[in-house]
Amino acid sequence: MLLDLANAQSGPMGFFPGGGMPKGERYVNPFYGVAHKYLPYTNIDHMLWWANHFLLRFGFYRAALFRISNYFITSLNIECEDSGAKKKYEEAFDDMQWKQVLAMSGLNLLAYSNLFVSINQGFDRFLSCPKCSKVTNIDKAPGYKFSEKAEYLYKCPHCKTEYKHAIIDKPSKDLDKVTVTFWPPREIITRYEETTGESEYYWRIPEDYKKKVLKKDNRFFSKKTPRVVYDSILQDRLLAFNPKNFIHVKMPTPVGIKTDGKSIPLCMYLFDDFFMLKVLQRFNEAICFEDIVPFRVIAMGQEGNSQANPILHQSAPQWRGAVERMIEEHRRDPGAYHTFPFPLDYKQLGGEGKTLAPVEMINAAVANILNAFNIPQELYTMTLQVQALGPALRLFENSWSVLVDTYNHILDHWGSVVGKIRGLPKAKIGLTPVTISDDIERKSIIGQLVSANAIARSELLNMYGFDYREQVRKKIQEDRDAKELQEEEQAKDQLRQMAEQGGNGQQQAVSPQDVLQQAQQIAQELFPMDAAGRRQKLQEIKQTDATLYSAVKQALEELTSQARSQGASQAQQQPAPA
Known part of the structure; x- marks a missing residue:
């Protein structure tokens, strides 16, 4: 080590x-120094313990890591030729709360510099009778018994005998049962070959977990705990992970430090800074306890003439009792007036807490830690302005590019599991790149190039998360709808003008009533035809008479609506099947 x-x-x-x-x-x-006495040089497990400790003790540290992990979570970028399958992928990931999963993975990677995650399909558990081979879903077997040796005792509904049943776990097609499990780094045992970089991973099952899942007659863990976990517990061995479902991502560690396949937590490189920060906070705590509220003292007043001083002839205990009673009365009624026969001296000792508090040193220590994590101060304090911090933000994004690669790796593996369950074509799933620092300038340049017809429009649409083919399809449909509405309005205007002219007594070759009658007759002839033939006839009418075309189209729509209403009425009047 x-x-x-x-x-x-x-x-x-x-x-x-x-x-x-x-x-x-x-x-x-x-x-x-003093910090050197606590630094765990020889044990990576102790370093991971300190990583947990820092997360719990330093709220700003946890908040900073969480903001970094969320900064790079943008929108899904699904590359799939089938638009229908792409839509199903999007719906599936939204249902599985993919943003929350990625935020959790980023926080774990930043906190421990190691991310151990497994993605599994999920299973449905069945009980198999050893006598008649009857298979029963465990959710439909409420009367089974579970022993501390992970044995299932159940009375078979087929052969009516009670036997110890075997369990069968079948892969589930339910996306709700797909599990993304984050494993505590301290519980993972690695077997690492330094010359090839190959690794094997095992789970050292905690004792409290063993007791929990083997509790007698429990109705939760006996259904949800995988069979391989029970086998490992009963055989008292480590649980080996399947490399196809297990992912280990680690932050870079200098090659001169041997870690046996794990990575040193980033916070350990700042151990002295965290130690100094906690020392300053401890001193600040002592100052808050001792020096914020001043220590108030009441003493006997001094007289210039020592011979005529009445205090010399008084009893000190009586004087003290009178002062304490006065203080008690003041606490009961702060607005009361008090009288005392002798002068008093009142002094405040301490109260220099605001002056003594090492606020500047604490802020400097926090700033050093944030700077070491490549976090701009404005990003942590939520006062970031992209225009003023372009270069710093670009450096920040490049410093944490490993997070983006990790997110894309998890999403792609996760997508393969979803595609396998849903029977969807293969798709490449990742995140839209984060380029906040370059977006303003880049979008402006791309917009100008698109306006000059120098590059494809899809480049600009992709920047805003729009699919080019889908947008072109929508635009064509939008133009078609607008044209049809415009033609309908023109036809209505012509009919209205013809009606007005007929009312004024002007002679017309064709009246509006004649047009409507002719349209009704043509609609009756076209209605029985198929869609292709009807469309062809309508186009022929449209080329010769736009007014008649609009009237025929409206008549066809009325006939279609009437046919639907009649069909629904007939369906309701039919008697229900016996």
């Missing part, structure tokens, strides 16, 4: 106290 760093013999001469120059001729080693 990291034994070389902890071993004083392997370091440079004089690095640790006790070696190198004579005692009287050397300075105190600045690299061996």
Whole structure:
């Protein structure tokens, strides 16, 4: 592991106290401070423990990591030739709350520098009778018994005998049962080959989990816990993960530090900074307890003439009792007036908490930690302005490109499981790239190029998450609908003008009534025809007489509506089948 760093013999001469120059001729080693005593050099498991500790103790640290993980979650980019399948992929991922899963994966990767995740299809559990081979869904077998040895005792409904049933887990087609499981890094055992980079992963099952899932006659874990988990518990062995369903993503670790396949948490590189921050917070806590509220003291007043001082002839205990009663009365009624026969001295001791509090040092320590994580201060404080922080934001996005790769890897693997369950064609699923720092300038340039017809329009549409083919299809349909509506309005205007002219007594070759009668007759002839033949006849009429075409089309729509109403009425009047 990291034994070389902890071993004083392997370091440079004089690095640790006790070696190198004579005692009287050397300075105190600045690299061996108080924080060094707590730094876990030799155990990656202890480092992961500290990573948990930092998450729980430093709220700003957890908030910063969560904001980083959410920053790169944009919208889904599904590359699939089948538009119907693409729509089904989108609906499936929305139902499975993919954004929440990605945010969780990003937080785990940033906190531990290791992400262990498995994506499984899910299963339906059945009980198989050893006598008659009757298979029963466990959800329809409420009377089964479960033992502490993971044995299922059930009275078979077919042979009416009670036997120990075998369990059969069949892959489920229900997307709600697809599981994305994040595994605690401290519970994962890795077997790592350094020369090839190959790894095997095992789960060291916790004892409290074993007791929980083996509890007698429980009705939850006996249905939901996979069979392979029960087998590993009963055989007292590690659970080996299937490499096809298991993903391990880790942050880069310097090659000189041996970690046996895991990565050192990023927070361990800032151990001294976190330690110093906690020291400052502890001092600040002591100041808040001791120096925020001043210590108030009431004493006997001093007189200029010592011989005439009445205090000299009074009892100190009586004086103290009178002062305490006065204070008690004041607490009961802060607005009351109080009298005292002798002068008093009132002093406030302390109260310099605001001056003593190391606020600037605490803020500097927090800023150092955020800067080490490549987080712009404005992003953490939610005061980010893209125009002013373009280069810094671009550097931030490039620094965490590993997060985007991780998200895309999880989504693509997740999509293969969904496609297998739903029987959908293969699709490449990822996230739309995050380019907030370049978006304003890039969108402006692409918009100008599209206006000049220098590049394809799809480039601009893709930037806003629109599918080019779908938008072209919608635009064509929109133009067609607009044209038809315009023609209908023109026909109505012509009919209205003809009616007005007929009312004024002007002689017309054809009256509106004649047009409507002719349209009704033509509609009766066209209605029995198929859609293709009807469409051809309508086009012929449209070329010769647009007014007649609109009237015929309206008459056909009325006939279609009447036919639907008659069909519905006949269906309601038919007697129900026996």
